[in-house]
Amino acid sequence: MQKKSIKYIFVVGGVMSGVGKGIASSSIGKILQARGFEVTALKIDPYVNVDAGTMNPTEHGEVFVLDDGTECDQDMGNYERFLNRDLTGKNYMTTGSVYLSVIQKERNLEFGGKCVSVVPNIPLEIISRLKCAAEVAKADIVITEVGGTVGEYQNILFLEAIRMLKVHNPGDVLVVLVSFVPALGAGGNELKTKPTQYAARSLNSAGLQADIIIARAKMALDAKRKEKIAENCNISEKDVISAPDEKNIYEIPLNFEKDNLSTVILKKLNIKPRATDLKEWRKLIEKMENAKYTSQIAIVGKYFGSGDFFLTDSYISVLEAIKHAGAVVGVNPSVKWIDSEEFEKQPQKLKELSVYDGIIIPGGFGSRGIEGKISVIKYCRENKIPYFGLCYGMQLAVTEYARHMAGMKVANTTEINSKTPFPVVDIMPEQKKNLKDKNFGATMRLGAYPAVLKKGSVAFSAYGVSEISERHRHRYEVNPEFIGKLEEAGLVFSGTSPDGRLMEIAELPHSKHPFFLGTQFHPELKSRPLNPHPLFVAFMKACVGKK
Numbered sequence: 208m209q210k211k212s213i214k215y216i217f218v219v220g221g222v223m224s225g226v227g228k229g230i231a232s233s234s235i236g237k238i239l240q241a242r243g244f245e246v247t248a249l250k251i252d253p254y255v256n257v258d259a260g261t262m263n264p265t266e267h268g269e270v271f272v273l274d275d276g277t278e279c280d281q282d283m284g285n286y287e288r289f290l291n292r293d294l295t296g297k298n299y300m301t302t303g304s305v306y307l308s309v310i311q312k313e314r315n316l317e318f319g320g321k322c323v324s325v326v327p328n329i330p331l332e333i334i335s336r337l338k339c340a341a342e343v344a345k346a347d348i349v350i351t352e353v354g355g356t357v358g359e360y361q362n363i364l365f366l367e368a369i370r371m372l373k374v375h376n377p378g379d380v381l382v383v384l385v386s387f388v389p390a391l392g393a394g395g396n397e398l399k400t401k402p403t404q405y406a407a408r409s410l411n412s413a414g415l416q417a418d419i420i421i422a423r424a425k426m427a428l429d430a431k432r433k434e435k436i437a438e439n440c441n442i443s444e445k446d447v448i449s450a451p452d453e454k455n456i457y458e459i460p461l462n463f464e465k466d467n468l469s470t471v472i473l474k475k476l477n478i479k480p481r482a483t484d485l486k487e488w489r490k491l492i493e494k495m496e497n498a499k500y501t502s503q504i505a506i507v508g509k510y511f512g513s514g515d516f517f518l519t520d521s522y523i524s525v526l527e528a529i530k531h532a533g534a535v536v537g538v539n540p541s542v543k544w545i546d547s548e549e550f551e552k553q554p555q556k557l558k559e560l561s562v563y564d565g566i567i568i569p570g571g572f573g574s575r576g577i578e579g580k581i582s583v584i585k586y587c588r589e590n591k592i593p594y595f596g597l598c599y600g601m602q603l604a605v606t607e608y609a610r611h612m613a614g615m616k617v618a619n620t621t622e623i624n625s626k627t628p629f630p631v632v633d634i635m636p637e638q639k640k641n642l643k644d645k646n647f648g649a650t651m652r653l654g655a656y657p658a659v660l661k662k663g664s665v666a667f668s669a670y671g672v673s674e675i676s677e678r679h680r681h682r683y684e685v686n687p688e689f690i691g692k693l694e695e696a697g698l699v700f701s702g703t704s705p706d707g708r709l710m711e712i713a714e715l716p717h718s719k720h721p722f723f724l725g726t727q728f729h730p731e732l733k734s735r736p737l738n739p740h741p742l743f744v745a746f747m748k749a750c751v752g753k754k
Contacts, residue, residue, distance in 0.1 A: 211347070212376075212378075212379055213338070213341045213346065213347070213348075213349060213379065214347065214348045214349070214379050214380075214381070214476045214478065215337065215341075215348075215349050215351065215372060215376070215379060215380045215381070216235065216348060216349070216350045216351070216380075216381045216382075216383060216472065216476075217351050217352075217353060217369050217380070217381070217382050217383065218231055218232045218235070218350065218351065218352045218353065218383045218385060219353045219357050219362075219366070219382065219383070219384055219385070219410065220353075220354075220355065220356045220357065220384075220385050220386070221356060221357055221384050221385065221386035221387070221402070221403060221405075221406025221407070221409070221410070222356065222386050222387040222389075222402040222403065222405075222406050223356060223387055224355065224356055226385055226386065226387045226423050227385060227423050227450065228282075228352050228353075228354075228385045229250075229280075229281070229282030229285045229286075229352060230285060230456050230459055231383070231385045231421050231450065231459075232248055232282070232285075232286070232350050232351075232352040233248065233282075233285040233286050233288070233289035233290070234289065234459040234460040234463055235350055235383070235463070235468070235472070236248050236286065236289055236290050236350050237289045237290065237460040237488070238460050238463055238464055238468060238469040238483070238485070239348055239350075239469055239472065239473075240290060241460075241469075241483050241484050241485045241488070242469055242473070242480065242481045242482070242483050242484075243481040243482070243484070244347040244348050244478075244481070245344070245345055245346050245347045245348070246290060246346060246347065246348050246349075246350065247290075247294070247298065247340060247341065247344035247346040247348075247349055247350070248286035248290065248294070248298065248349075248350045248351070248352070249298045249299065249300070249337065249340055249349065249350070249351040249352070250279065250280050250282045250283055250286070250298070250299050250300075250351075250352050250354065251300055251301075251333075251351060251352065251353045251354055251362075251365050252279075252280050252299075252300070252301040252302070252354045253301070253302050253353075253354050253355045253359070253361040253362040253365065254301050254302055254303060254354075254361075255301070255302050255303040255306070256301055256303050257301060257303040257304050257307055258277065258278045258279060258299075258301065258303075258304065259271070259278050259279050259280050259301075260278030260651075264520075264521040265521060267280075268280075268281045268520035268521060268523065269281040269284070269520060269521055269522060269523050269524055270680070271283045271284040271524065271732065272653060272654060272678050272679070272680045272729065272732055273293070273294060273295060273296060273299075273654065273678070274293050274295070274654055274655040274676075274678060275295050275296050275654050275655075276296075276653035276654030276655075277295070277296035277299055277653075277654070278653065278680070279296075279299040280299065280354070281520060281523050281524070282352060283298065283299055284523065284524050284527075284732065286298070287735070288527060288734075288735050288736055289460070289736075291735050291736075291737050291738060295340075295343065297336070297339055297340045297343050298340050298344075300333070300336055302361065302364075305329060305332050305333060305336070306329065308332055309323065309328055309329060309332050325364070326364070326367060327371065329364050329368075330364055330365075330367045330368035330371050331368075331371075333364070333365060333368035334368050334371065334372050337349060337351060337368075337372070347478075348476075353365050353366070353369075356406075357384070357406055357409045357410045357413065358406070358409035358412075363413060366410075366413040366414075366415060367413070367414075369382065369415060370413065370414040370415055373415070378476070378477055379476065381418045381419070381472065381475055381476055382410070382415050382416065382417050382418050382419075383417070383418065383419045383420075383421060384403075384406060384407060384410060384417035384419070384420045384421070385420075385421045385423060385450075386402070386403040386406045386407070386420060386421070386422060386423065387402065387403070387423050387424070388400060388402070388403055388422045388423060388424040388428065388432070389402065389424075390424060390425050390426065395425075396426065398424055398426070398428065398429075398432050400422075400432055400435045400436050400439070403420065403422065403436055403440070404436070404439040404440060407420065407439070407440035407441070416441060417440060417442060418442070418446065418475055419442070419446045419447075419448060419468075419471060419472070419475075420436055420440060420442060420446065420447050420448070421448045421450045422436060422447060422448065422449055422450060423450045424449075424450070424451060424452075425451065425452045426451050426452075427449045427451045428447070428449040428451075430444075433447040433449070445466075445467075445471060446471060448463060448466045448468050448471075449462075449466060450462065450463075455492065455495060455496075457488070457491060457492060457495070457736055458492055460485070460488065461485065461488070461489070461492065464483070464485070469483065487737055488736075488737075491534060491736050491737060494534040494535075494537070495530070495533075495534050495539070498533065498534070498537055498538050498539040499537050499538070500537065500538045500539070500751065501538065501539045501540075501541050502533065502538045502539070502540050502541065502564045502565065502747065502750045502751060503541050503543065503562060503563045503564050503565075504529060504540050504541065504542050504543070504563065504564065504565050504566070504567065504750065505542075505543045505544075505545050505560065505563045505565075505566045505567070506522060506525065506526075506542060506543070506544055506545065506566075506567045506568075506569060507545045507546075507547050507566060507567070507568050507579075507580060507583050508521070508522060508544070508545075508546070508547065508568065508569050508571060508576075509546060509547055509548070509571060509573075509575050509576040519544065522569050524729070524731040524732055524734070525567065525569050525597065525731045526542060527731070527734065527736075528730070528731040528734035528739070528740055528743045529542060529567075529743060529747070530736075531734050531735065531736050531738075531739035531740070531743065532734070532739045532740065532743035532744045532746065532747040533747055534736070534739070535739050535744050535747075536744065536747040536748055536751055537751075538747060538750070538751055540747070543563070546576065546579075547568075547576035547577070547579035547580045547583065548575065548576040548579050549579065550579035550580075550582050550583060551576065551578050551579040551582075554582065557582060557583065557586045560583065560586055560587070560590075560592065561590065561592070563592065564592075564593065564750035564751070564753045565592065565593040565594070565595065565722070565746060565747070565749065565750035565753070566583065566587050566592055566593070566594050566595070567594075567595045567596075567597065567600070567746075568580050568583065568584065568594075568595075568596050568597065568599070568600035568603065568604075569597045569598070569599070569600060569731075570597050570598035570599045570600065570680070570681070570729060571598075571599045572599070572622075573622075574622075574623050577603065577623055580600075580603050581603055581606060581607045581610075584596070584600075584603060584604050584607040585607050585611060587723065588607070588608075588715070588720065588723055591720060591721055591753075592753065593721055593722035593723075593746060593749040593750050593752075593753055594720075594722065594723045594724070594725075595722070595724060595725070595742070595743075595746045596724070596725030596726070597725070597726060597729055597730065597731065598679075598680070598681055598726070598727060598728070598729055599681075600725055601712075601713055601725025601726055601727050602620055602632045602683060602685070602725075602727075603620070604713060604723075604725040605631055605632060605685055605693065605698070605710075605713055605725070606618055606619060606620055606631055606632060608693060608696065608698050608713075609629060609631045609689065609692075609693060609696075612696045612697065612698070613689075613692050613693050613695070613696035613698075614692075614696075615629035615631065615689070615692070617629060618630075618631045618689075619631070619632075620632035620633070620683060621633045621634060621683070622634070622683055629689065630686055630688075630689075631685065631686050631689045631693070632683050632684065632685055632686060633683060633684065633686040634682050634683050634684075635652065635682055635683070635684055651679075651680055651681055651682050652679045652680070652681055652682065653679060653680055654678060654679065655676045655677065655678050655679075656676065656677065656679055656704065656711075656728070657674060657675070657676050657704070657705055658674070658675050658676070658677060658702045658703060658704060658705075658711040658712070658728075659673060659674055659702065659703055659704075659705050660672070660673050660674070660675065660701060660702050660712070661699070661700075661701040661702070664699060664701030664702075664712075664714060664716070665701065665714045665716065665717060665722065665724055665745065666701040666702050666712045666714060666724065666742070667701065668745070669741040669742050669744065669745035670741050670742075671741070675702070677711070677726070677728035677729070677730060677733065678728055678729050678732045678733060679727065679728045679729065680729060681727065684709055684710065684727070685700070685709075685710035685713070685727070687708065690710065697715070697719065698713055698714075698715070699713070699714050699715065699716060700712065700713055701713070701714050701724075702726070709727070710727060711726065711727045711728060712724065712725070712726050712727070713725045721749045721752055721753060722745065722746055722749030722750075724742070724745075724746075726742065730742045730743065731743070
């Protein structure tokens, strides 16, 4: 039996970073998946970091975590959300991980004494990883996003890998250039194609020709702009796809199909077309557009930049999970980002939280703004405002409860105060050696772990099952020494590890609070547009109840 030919689509960026390659890749995957093809997606980060775990969220955005514990770029979250499936570490690579792999092979004599060179050995390692990911996923089509912008030195070896793959598989490789088309002029409506022309030529200098150009702009391209891009970039006008700004990113696959993008791709890859089924996706958009109510949600964190400039990419999965749940509940979430330090400088501002239907404190690290977060949690608990704490948000909820309800007035997490007499949250014993040795990369509790839920709890009611699996990224845990005292004071640990040693969910029963719940894991990482996370759905329902 003849082995099927795997098709490869590479998405590269032009003009500037942040142009939307991740959403474009995800949307291409969605429309091809809707036509009945098995699709997988990869992200290539041109950083020397081995993974994204040590990157600062304010510089690089959220660190996304997969089931297998891989710490990766936030675009991997986009792929999982759009494709509605779990990916693995084989779908992510960095310059650092590729070089590390090649060097380890050389040290293990796997090259048989040959001279190991940057070219071709690094590109060949990249190609090997692409093929491995395709085989694991049993994919018909592999979509790979190359980080950075064409013309940069840092991604030139990845472009070389594409060139080499295309030489040996000329009919199976497609290059999509996502390029920014700025709008200038007095009214800001004159679209300029020259930057895209230069981006296409920079791609040519790496030995590649764009097969399709996705033109990102604040408005749809007119026929004249498409003609200019096609003429100067050596492609057909039908291969220029308009990608105007959209408030709702989940509409982008539908916009791509207005320009028949899936048909163009299948024809270029010589794949027999199949019927399209985007019914469920269209229903999702309709639910989002026809929401009856608006819920005011506050996210209190610290990775927001400064002033009125909010780096929402630091919490992108949280924001998307809110949207997914809102669609199910029938509300349009209006999210306000609040820096927790505000409440430390001006405690009187806590009263302003009364206008919100619900408040979330997401994950994080470090001491900045912590007392502000604890005061917010106390305000939510006392004033019956729905509260959802994620990872650090749960640890601080436990700390707040210990201080004000369990008689431990100076309780703290040892992450903040290592000498506290009431270390209600403490580092895992197995992690202490890592910190002592300054070994930080990929040493936390990472990836999917099972948990058992207590029947009759808020968490059990939300999930509807007694056993779950959720993704983690943390070192600190609720200290077993204080669990009994916290439970006596009324806090319920409704989710634990199967052996009962680790506390996974803390909550107050409905009789005491409409919704007060924290998770040691990150539920936002498993929320999908077509499969919203049950805890976010329960939270949004409580927010509607407050309204």
